[in-house]
Amino acid sequence: xxxxxxIDKQDTYEVIRDQIAAILLAETTSQQALATGExxxxxxxxxxxxxxxxxxxxxxxxxxxxxxxxxxVWYESDxxxxxxxxxxxxxxxxxxxxxxxxxxxxxxxxxxxxxVPGDKAAVLEAQRVTRxxxxxxxxxxxxxxxxxxxxxxxxxxxxxxxxxxxNDRPVQQVMAGRLTFAVEFSEYSPQYEGETLELISAQVKxxxxxxxxxxxxxxxxx
Numbered sequence: 001x002x003x004x005x006x007i008d009k010q011d012t013y014e015v016i017r018d019q020i021a022a023i024l025l026a027e028t029t030s031q032q033a034l035a036t037g038e039x040x041x042x043x044x045x046x047x048x049x050x051x052x053x054x055x056x057x058x059x060x061x062x063x064x065x066x067x068x069x070x071x072x073v074w075y076e077s078d079x080x081x082x083x084x085x086x087x088x089x090x091x092x093x094x095x096x097x098x099x100x101x102x103x104x105x106x107x108x109x110x111x112x113x114x115x116v117p118g119d120k121a122a123v124l125e126a127q128r129v130t131r132x133x134x135x136x137x138x139x140x141x142x143x144x145x146x147x148x149x150x151x152x153x154x155x156x157x158x159x160x161x162x163x164x165x166x167n168d169r170p171v172q173q174v175m176a177g178r179l180t181f182a183v184e185f186s187e188y189s190p191q192y193e194g195e196t197l198e199l200i201s202a203q204v205k206x207x208x209x210x211x212x213x214x215x216x217x218x219x220x221x222x
Contacts, residue, residue, distance in 0.1 A: 122175040130177025152184035
């Protein structure tokens with residue numbers, strides 16, 4: 001017997017990845033509005049959000065300005081927790097999701113007699129954006145990423161600052177911070193769809209000793 005319904009859905013890991021991106025997009029917009037209301041520079045809370053990009057920073061290759069920081073959300077892997085999983089309907093998975101925060105640095109005056117080199121500015125900016133993103137995603141509001149019945153728990157497993165590369169060469173004056181989230185969640189499998197019982201059919205049979213077994217039809221739709 002084949003599966004009865006068309007499989008036309010996302011798996012949970014895809015839902016979680018997209019939900020992380022949606023949270024970040026909503027919060028950068030909200031935080032900019034809050035900053036404006038407090039008389040602060042809203043650009044310090046601004047970043048562009050991408051999903052599953054390999055080199056989202058490529059727009060900076062021919063751009064000498066700092067530009068808006070970039071946040072890229074991507075899924076790495078997950079494994080099944082057999083002890084907490086059902087054979088057919090629901091399986092518990094332990095997954096890894098990365099949130100990469102890219103920033104470009106430009107040399108500038110430091111307000112005194114010296115200047116801040118572009119490479120240092122990139123590091124500090126990457127750290128700042130990574131800090132902002134971590135605080136958003138670890139806020140109590142998003143304990144389950146807004147997926148309470150699907151996500152069991154989430155936490156930052158690792159945080160690292162790195163310099164992205166292109167063709168095995170470092171990208172000049174661009175740095176990034178990576179937040180790796182370990183997420184426990186449920187995946188679901190298609191289930192057998194039973195048919196509605198309409199009739200119970202019965203018969204009259206005779207045993208070898210002549211005893212009669214009476215059976216009948218029962219309409220169960222009424």
